[in-house]
Amino acid sequence: MDSSEREQYRAAIHGDREAFEMIIRTHSRTLFAIAYSILQNREEAEDVVQDALVRAWKTRWRVRDPAKFPAWLATVARHRAHDIFRKRRAVPFPPETIETNETEITNTEAVDQQLHTALAALPELHRAALTLRYFEELDYRTIENTLGLSNGALRGILGRALAALRKQLRPALASLE
C-alpha cells in the first residue's frame, strides 16, 4: 500500500467525503464480489454493497489504522451480506428455482447450472476468493489484503476451490467437449 492510498484512507476516516467517494469508486466492485460470493444474487449483492457503504461512512471512526480500512470495509460488507443471507434462509426457497431444473436446457446452460450449484457448495471463503479473482481479475496480493490471508493460504484456497469445481463438473465438461 503506497502512502497516497494510505493518506486517502486516513482522510476518509477523518470525514473527507471526497476521499470516501474515491474509495467507493475503487472498492465497490471488490465489495460486490464479496457480497455476491455469499449471496449468489446480483440485486441483493448490490443492495448489500450500498448498505455497507452507508454503514461504513457512519461508523468510519471505529477504524484506528488507516491501512486496515479496505479489510474493514470487506468485513462490513460480509456481515451485511450474512444478515441478508440469514433472513433469506428463514423464508423457503422460491419454487421457480426448482422449476428451471425441469425445463429443457442446452449443454452450456446445464454447465452453468451445475457450476452455480458447485459454487454454492464451496466454503464461503473459497467462494469469496474465486469471485474476487474472476470478477475483478485481482492479483493474489490484493485478494490477500482484502480477505486478510497469507499468500500460501490463498494459493491453497484457490487451488482447492478450483480442484473441487473441476471434480464436480468433470462429467459436464466431458459432455461439453
Added chain:
Amino acid sequence: MATIHNEIDDWLAADVHGDLSKDERSALHAHLVECATCRKANEENKVMNKILEETLAQEKPDPAFEQRMLAGFRGRIPQRSGLARLLVDLMRLRPVQITAVAAILLALVQVGRVITGERSTIPRSREYYANEKFFRQQPSQVAPGIGLAGGLDKSDELAAGRSRDLSLQAPPPSLPASRSDFHENAKMPATIVAPAKAAQPEAAEMLGRSASPENLARVEVAEQKPADASAPVLANRKLIRNATVQLEIVSFDDALQRITAFANEEHGYVATTSSEKQANGKLRGEVVVKVLPEKLDRFLQKLRGLGELKNQTLGTEDVTKGYFDTDARLKNARVMEQRLIDMLKTRTGKVADLLQVEKELGRVREEIEKMQGDLQYWDSQVQFATVTVSLAEKDMEEPAAFLLKERGQLSLYAPDVEKIYNEAKALASPKVQITNAQLNRDYSGRVSATMSVLIAPEESDAVISRVKGLGRVENFQMQTQRIAQGGNGMSENAKTKRDKVELNITISREEQEQALQQTSLRIRTSAVDEKAKELRTLAEKQGGRVRNSTFNRDPDGRELANVWLRVPMKNYFALMQSLNSLGKVENVSVQRQDRTGTQIDEASAPADISIQVYSQGNIISHESGLLATLRRTLTQSAGAIMWSLRMIGVAVAFLAPWAIAIVAVVWIVRRIAQKRRSKS
C-alpha cells in the same frame, strides 16, 4: 518433485492465475512433463478456468455500477451545507485541531477560575505593581542627589558658621582632631554629588579611592552596611545617633575596663556607669559611652567581642529642622538684643519706658541663652553618639539558696481512737504546732480523727517517731521538695535550708484495718450448731473475736454455719491447731497481703479466718437408681436428636437459595441452547 505433485492443485491454480514466479513456473512445467496425472489435471484446470471466466463474467457488475453506488451513497448521506462543510473541512487540519483543543482547555481553566472565585487578572496587576515600583524607585534614586546638590551649599555654610561659633564657646577635649575630619567629610560629598546618579556602591568606591586611611576604614563600614553608605553624605545634617547593646559577660569589672579602653581608642569617653549586685553575687549594670557618630559602627563591632550579644538596637533621630529653626530664631533674637541695647544707650524717653526696655532685654537675653543651650545640647548630642551598654554576668538566674520542704502523711490504727487523739494533742509545744484537729464519729459508732501538725525541723524526727508509737502504722509517706530561691536551675554554691515539716495524721479504729492474712476453711462434722458455739469459745480463748456468723439448715437435713473470726497474728497458729478438735478440716486456703516497704508489727497484725462448719445430710436423693438413669438417658438422647434436627434445618436454609439459583441458571442455559439448535 514430490511437493509439487502433492500440492498440484495449488500450483495449477496459481499458474492459471499468473501468481507463479519464473522459477516456480519452470519447476511446475518440468513436473508436468514427467507426470501424466498432473498433466491431465492441468488440462482440466485450464478448461475450468476458462468456464469460470466466461460464466462469472456474466455475473460481473455492469460498468455503471460504481456510478450507481455513488449516486445511492449521495442520496442516502446528503452533503452538508456550505458552512458546516467548511467547518468540517477546517477541523480536518492538524493546526486547527490543536488550536481547538487548546481553546477548549483554556475555556475549562477559565470556568474553573470562575467556579473557585480566583481572580483572573492577577498576572496583569502584578506587572502593574512592578512597573509602579520601578517608576517610584527611579525618582527616589535621583532626588537625594539633586536635593543634596541644592541644599548642601547652604547647610554646609551654616554648619561651618555654627561650628566656628561653637569652637569659640566650648570646645570639648577631643574636638579639634575630629572637627577637621568632620569638615572633610562634609565637603567630600559635595564633590561627589554631581555624578550622584551613579549607584550607591559606586559612590562608596569613589570615597574609597580618595585614599586617606580614615576613609578606607569608612568604606569598610559602608560595605558592611550598604544602607548606611549615605550616612557620610548626610553628615552635615543634624542627626542624633544612639545605640543600645545588651551583653552577657563573664566578669562585669573586666568588661567595664575593656569598654573604657575601646572608648578611648575611638576617641570617645565613658559617660556613666552603674552596677547592681544580685542576691546570688552576680553583677548587673549599665555603661553609657559617647563616641563619634562615624566611629559608632566600629565601636559596636568591638563591643561584640566582649561577650554574648543578647540584643542590639541602633537609632537615628533627625533634628536638622529644629536645629536650624532655633538657629535662625537665635539670630533674630541677637538682632533684637542689639536694638534694645542701642535703645538703652541713647537713653531717650521716660524712665518707665527704659525700665520696660530693660525688662524686655532681660527676657530676650534669657531666650537667647535658652536657645544657645538647646543648640549646645544638640551639638553635643550630634557630636557624639550615645551607646548604652547593658551588662549582665553569666548565670544571672542561678538561685541564691534552696529550701527543703517536707510534707508527711501518717495513718494510724488504734483500738481507742479518742485516747490516741488526745495523746497526740498533748504533744503540742512551741516547736510542735497543731494547725488542725478533728474527731469524727458517724452514726454506726465508727470513730476517726485527722490532725495537721507543723513541726520545727530539728524536732521533726523525734516527734514523728513518738506519734508512730501511739498506734499501729498503716501508712507513712514523706515528701520532700527542694525549692530554689532567687532564681531557678542548679547551683553549686547555694546553701540548702530545712523548712518546717508539715505532718498530716489520720487515726482510725483497728476494726477498719485490712487483715494481713485471710484464711478460709471447711470443717465437716455431725453437730453443726454445737461445734459453732465451741468454735466461738476457742476463738475467745486465743484473744480473737467473732465478727460475723450465720447458720442455716436445708430440707435435706444438711446444716451449714459460717463464722468469721479475727485473731492477732501471734495467736493464729494456736487457733488453727485447736480447730482440729472440732472435726475434719478441709479446703484450707490462705491468702496473705504483704505490704512491702512498710514496717508492720506482725505479731499484733490481725488475721481473718472464715470457717464453714457443715454436716452431710443423710437422705438419699431421688435422682438415682435404674429408672432415674433410664429417664435421664432418654431425655438426653431426645435433646440430642432435636439439636441435630435444628442443625440440619440451618444447613438447609443456608444452602437452599444457592441450589435454587444454580438449578435456575442451568435450566435457562439449556433453554437457550435448545432454541439455538432448533434455529440453526
